Amino acid sequence: MEVGEQVYSCPSRRPFLVWTLLVPLVLCGSVVFAADGISSCKLLYDSKSDWTVLNRLAPLTNKNFTVESVDEGESYTYIFQLCGDAGGVPGAGVIQVDSKGTEKKTTVIGTYNATQAIGGGDWVMLIYRNGDTYNVHCSKEKRKAFIMISCNRKVDMGQLEVLREEREREQDCFYLFKMDSSAVCPDPPSNLSTGSILLIIGVCLLAVYLIGGFLYQRLIVGAKGMEQFPNYAFWVEFGNLTADGCDFVCRSQNREDSPAYRAVAPESLEEEQEERDDHLLPM
């Protein structure tokens, strides 16, 4: 690229040029790589594969998912949030609210600073550990929540469901939840497709080229008017060549023929006129 070559011949102007290129690039970058809200989760085992799986859930952040569960006279409301305070309880990923009593008793089922994430092609299993301890069950271990998130292209975020509460054993008790979401589908259609990302990158590069080149021509070379467009001479030449090429390809007759054809045209028009007049006269 011409701009790049000229940078090295005038080192004093280099920082300025770098900025003119960098600012549009940074602006474009923030469009493509939008911030995600999963970074507040702390993984129990800080592995790259767990982060990769967790990343797929990013569209589900910043939302309380609520489900009510009525079972054998007990009525609980469960609230789940991805990497955020469920129901506003600090550190909690899943909470259980006892809706029966006059004062709502809240129990933390799992915390998001003890997260695990396992996933396959069209599902993710999210595990929140280190909840409040059981009072009598399960050897008084800490509660934990399993949230099974399955691919369903029809819903962005489905309804949270309680599948099972396992507490009649010595240890390894758990609360199992289920949710549908298109976020965990292979090639999530709700996100930007590869094609549109390529398009955005293309548009960004064009913008960088135009803005950077324009500023360079205007402020450093000191060009005026149309000359301010980057590589103006090249594009003018390119446009002419394209026009020639199009002319050559698209025109059905040779250009030399056309003047002759045009010369004929007025004559035939006159004839037509006369013919029409002839028709008119008898009437």
Ligand SMILES: *[C@@H]1O[C@H](CO)[C@@H](O)[C@H](O)[C@H]1NC(C)=O
């Ligand atoms: C979740 O619910 C709590 C309590 O109702 C609320 O304070 C908090 O803002 C909610 N969070 C989101 C992201 O909606």
Ligand SMILES: *[C@@H]1O[C@H](CO)[C@@H](O)[C@H](O)[C@H]1NC(C)=O
């Ligand atoms: C998670 O948060 C709880 C409460 O905020 C805290 O007691 C605990 O030490 C934290 N655990 C980790 C692994 O950071």
